[in-house]
Amino acid sequence: MKRKYKKYVLKTVVPIIAMTVLVIACLIHINIINTKTLSPLGNTKQNYELVSEKFGADFANFIKDNSFLKIYEDSDNKKVLVRLGDAEFKISSESEIIKYIENKINSIK
Numbered sequence: 001m002k003r004k005y006k007k008y009v010l011k012t013v014v015p016i017i018a019m020t021v022l023v024i025a026c027l028i029h030i031n032i033i034n035t036k037t038l039s040p041l042g043n044t045k046q047n048y049e050l051v052s053e054k055f056g057a058d059f060a061n062f063i064k065d066n067s068f069l070k071i072y073e074d075s076d077n078k079k080v081l082v083r084l085g086d087a088e089f090k091i092s093s094e095s096e097i098i099k100y101i102e103n104k105i106n107s108i109k
Helices: 002-035 044-055 057-062 096-108
Strands: 069-073 079-084 087-092
Touching: 002 069, 087 096
Parallel strands: none
Antiparallel strands: 069 079, 079 087
16 A cells, blocks of 8 residues: 555656646746846836837837736846835845855755
């Protein structure tokens, strides 16, 4: 019975968990790419105005970012701005959380 259970877990549960993690990682990556041009950390307003001016109001409404979760990266990857609704969280590379994660990864290596 244990052998059947182990086989079931390896064939179904592990791939489902792996696919879920992969999908979440891809969604986060896509969110970063899509919001990069509208990032408040760079020259976003100029980019938005330029696109609106060149392509008109219809296209400006198309590129409008109304998502609940927004992730913005700075160009030198030292700062990350995460917006959840109206709340903003700024994370820098000197963050204690990031240092802790990096230390754990380095200790595994």
